[in-house]
Amino acid sequence: MLYFSRWKAILIWLATALSILVAIPNFLPKATLDALPSWVPKKTMTLGLDLQGGSHIMLKLERGDIVKERMQTALDDVRTNLRKAGIGYTGLNGSGQKLTFKLRDVTQIDAARDALKDLTALVSLGGLSGGSIQEATLSNTDDGAFELDLTDQGINYRVQSAVSQSIEVVRRRVDELGTTEPLIQRQGSDRIIVQVPGLDDPQRLKAILNQTAKLTFHLVDNSMPAVDAVNGRPPANSEVVYSNDDPPVPYLIQKTAILSGENLVDAQPGFNQQNSEPIVSFRFDSAGAQKFGRVTQEHVGEPFAVILDNQVITAPVINEPILGGQGQISGNFTVESANDLAVLLRAGALPATLTVVEERTVGPGLGADSIRAGFIAGVIGLIAVIAFMTFFYGTLGMIANLAMIINVLMIIAILSLLGATLTLPGIAGIVLTIGQAVDSNVLFYERFREEVKAGRSIPQAMEAGFNKAFGTIIDANLTTLIAAVILFYMGSGPVRGFAITLSIGIITTVFTAYTVSRLMIAIWMRRTRPKALPKGVRTGFFDFAQIRFMAIRNYTFAISAALTIGAIAGFATLGLNLGIDFTGGSIIELKAKQGDANIGDIRERLGTLNLGGLQVQGFGEPSNVLVRVQSQEAGENAEQSAVNKIRGELSEQYEFRRVEVVGPSVSGELAMTGIIGVGLSLIAIMGYIWVRFEWQFAIGAIIATLHDLLLTIGLFVFTGLEFDITSIAAVLTIVGYSLNDTVVVYDRLRENLRRYKKMPLPLLIDTSINSTLSRTILTSVTTMIAILALVVFGGDVIRGFTISMLFGVVVGTFSSIYIAAPVLILFKLRPDTFDKDKDNKATAEIQSPAV
Structure with a gap:
């Protein structure tokens, strides 16, 4: 009903006012925000790294390090336990996840199994889920050969624990850098995502994150020169470790560490008072201080080595006992490297190496350019759409424009409340919403015009127009929403930002169309009491359209088939210009x-x-x-x-x-994820159309959508545009838009099938397309205007993304008329299958509402 009770109207205006209040802080300088009272909302959208600069780094924990560490631990445990039990063995060796040895005396098999039972005991997982796992299994033969296997389940448990520990270490390291609002989270079973906005030096971040920071203190072995140990064979309890100098200097050190970084409680950068060189001062805990004091007291005059990640940082001589638990590390440090080492030592060591498998870094200068380009594109697109709607619909167009502006402010308000991240593709999602937001109003206005032509009064025509258009609005927007939701779950980074803004935009579009637009129209009608269609509406020339679309369907099929075959042939022979997202x-x-x-x-x-x-x-x-x-x-x-x-x-x-x-592993995953995302979107949307319409409609929609996808692929093939992860977002958007257009035609066709059961199907399809032609053209043009602003003014980074979307709007409009509709003739859709009673309900008279 176009009647709104007072409380409903108040709630609608309250929601609008709150949206404006929450959105406004995004347009104010920080100094102005700080000066506002505390009760004023100040939360703003978080700018993505592509808008404010910064680094996105994906780290992968090296499973091999965990396996190697577990195997070394197992070797030590087997060796220790068997010696304690007085059991002789030979050939103790570990490779991969398998450890083998053989007993000297086969009569000790049972004793050996008993001595090693702790290694195969169940380990409690803890937590709410409880449960336990077995980290190793032990087997043997009658001749005394034993085999200890580290289970995959146990290694996976250790990997998960190491990732959790690594996240905390990484967080401490990043926090020590003084960056603002970093995002550190687990992804999958063995990866960590680190996002640091506004970072000026990504190289420093990677250097700090890459280092394991395993610090140990060792005595230097002076029993032989280090050079002789390199060329010959070092003593059994010593090994050669090189320094981090250029060129590296070899040191012969004892394998057993005096102390490790676990005993450190603090580390700070500083300067040597004698020569002013940068140093790192450290302090041990009480246990570490006692042990370090005892060792240095026993080895005065001997050198000891400070080793970080298997490299000797410094090897000073112990001139006197160090009894206070404090010391300093000197070397070829700069001020920054000394500070970074202190950061690493304070944060603690990583349990395993973290490898950078994906990096996306944007400098602050490019981020500022992207913000400026996105803002300009958005403003130009908004102005162009406002002018277009005002020209064609006059007063009603201005109402639609006002609802569209409120719609955009609601999107910004919701993004602000959610703390969502606005990316450059996210701006594209908002601009696309601007183009599509008028679609709901156009659908309603054109339905309103039809009802006026049919002889209804203005209030009756308004009510009937809203009622008949609303189902189409829901169907059309749900198809795009399905694609956007799947894009969110399958995508990552900026693509998710695009999916979020598009999804929110679809929801707010439906809300503003059904509440804000209707309320403003009700107020306008109450004040003006119009007796006829407003003079500003200039879409009447579409009423005389009697285009015989189906008369040339064989020709359009042939042209489309030729273009589609050409696209497939080009894809098979030339291939896509794949971006690094898919190739590495x-x-x-x-x-x-x-x-x-x-x-x-x-x-x-x-x-x-x-x-x-x-x-x-x-x-x-x-x-x-x-x-x-x-x-x-x-x-x-x-x-x-x-x-x-x-x-x-x-x-x-x-x-x-x-x-x-x-990296190669990530690129393969992104390619598979993209394929799965497109496939799931098609299946979900087709399922929805199958339920809402007849099976012929679903088949027609599938064929039309595949036609649009293949032609879009052809665009990438023959223009050489780079096909990357954002192209997947563009493809899914094209799928949603194409089906949006197709659903509008199908909805009118279904209505006419119930109304004109005797009319030949080709003529009935022509009638349906002509009756929705004004909506098709106006919506397509407004969407193209908005996207064209992105193509021209949105910047080079997303130009391929926006060009493909613009192309998709064109082919989507074409396919909804010349592919989706004619396919119904091919599959012999029968009008007599539709229920006449439904038609009676659809065309029932609607009483004049109170306005």
Whole structure:
């Protein structure tokens, strides 16, 4: 009903006012926000790394380190337990997850099993779930051969525990850097995501996160020169460890550590009072202080080595006993490296090595450019859509525009309340919502016009228009929402930001269309008491459209088939220009610090680094360059090594504005996730259409959607646009939009099938398409206007993403008319299967409402 009780109207305006109040802080400077009273909402959206700069790093805990550590522990335990039990053995050896040995005396088999029973005991998992696991199994043969196997279940348990421990260590390290609002969380079973916004030096972050920081103190073995030990064989209880100097210096040290970093309670950077060189001062706990004092007292005049991650940092001589539990580490430190070492020691050691498998770093300069580009694109798109709607609908258009602005403010308010992260693709999602938000109003306005033409009074026509349009609005928006939700669960990073804003935009669009728009129209009608259609509505020329779309369906089928076959052939022969998200490798965006970039010089200098396939090309302005490096074959760490080499070569002349590194393991997962996401979206949407319509409609929607997908793939193939993870987001958006358009046509077609059972199906389809033609054209044009603003003004980073979406709107509009509808003729849809009673209900007279 267009009647709104006072309390309903108050609630709607209250929700609108609160949305504006919550959204406004996002547009105010921080100084202004700080000056506002405490009761005023001040929470704002969190800007993504692509907008404010910073680093996104995915770390993978090396399972091999855990296996190696567990095997070494098992070897020590077997050796210790058998010796304690007085059991002789030979051939003790460990490889992978299997440990073997043989007893000297086969009569001691039972004694050996009893001595090793602790190693195979069940381990309680703890926590709320409880339960227990067996970390090792023991088996033997009659001849005294034993085999101890570390179970996968036990290793997985250790990996999970190590990841939890690593998260805490990583958090302490990042917090020590003084960064604001870092995000550190587990992903999957063996990975950690670290996001640090506003970070100026991502290299320092990676260096700190990469180090295990295992600190130990060892006595130096002076029984033989270290060089002789390198060339010969060191004593059984000693080993050669190299320093971190350039070139490295070998030291012969005792294997058994005096103390480890676990006994440290503090570490601080400082300066040596004698020579002012940077040092790191440390302090042991009471137990560590006593042990360190006793050892240094016993070995005065002898050197001892401080070892960090299997490298000798320093090896000073003990001049006098160190009894206070305090000392200092000196070496070739800079102020920054001394501070970083202190950070590592305070945070503690990692239980295993963390390897960077994915990195996405954006400099603050590029982030500011992205904000400016996104804002300009959004404002231009908004102004263009407002002008378009005002021209075609006059007063009603201005009401739709006001509802659209409220809709955008509601999106921003909800994002602020949720603490969601706004990314550059997220801005694209808001702009796309601007284009699609008018669709609900256009659907209603066109239904309203039809009811007026049918002879209803203005109040009756308004009510009937809302009632008939609302089901179509729900169907059309739900298809896009399904794609957006699946995109959120299957996507990551900026793609999730796009999915969140699009999903929220769809929900707020339906809400504003059904409440805010209706309330404003009710107020307008109550005040003006219109007797006829407002003069500002200029869509009447569509009423005379009697286009015979189905008459040329064979030709359009042939053209579409040829284009589709061409796209498939191009995909099979030329292939896609896959981005690093799917192939692995690195992308580096550079900006010359002075003048224009010298592409030829960059190509020549990088060609000497032996990095394999390498592309250097202009990107946007003359001072910008994009460098693409193929995936390195030497493992995950090789990708980081390649980027470091490029930094070393170009950092003096060029600013590194953006760095994206994707390791081979992550790229394979992203490719599979993208394929699964598209497949699940299609299945879910087709299932929804099958339930809401007849099976022929679902088949028609499938064929039309596949047509749009294949043509979009053809666009990427023949234009050479890079196909990356954001392209998957574009494809899923195209799926949603295409089905949105198709559902509108199908909804009208279903209505007409109930009304005109004798009309030939081709003519009935033409009638349905012509009756929705105004909506199809107006919605498509407004959406294209909004996306075109992104293409032109949104910046180079998302240009491929927005171009593909613009193309998708065009082919989606085409397919809803020339593919989805004619397919129903091919599958012989029968009008007599529709219930006449439903038609009677759909066309029943609606009493004049109170306005």
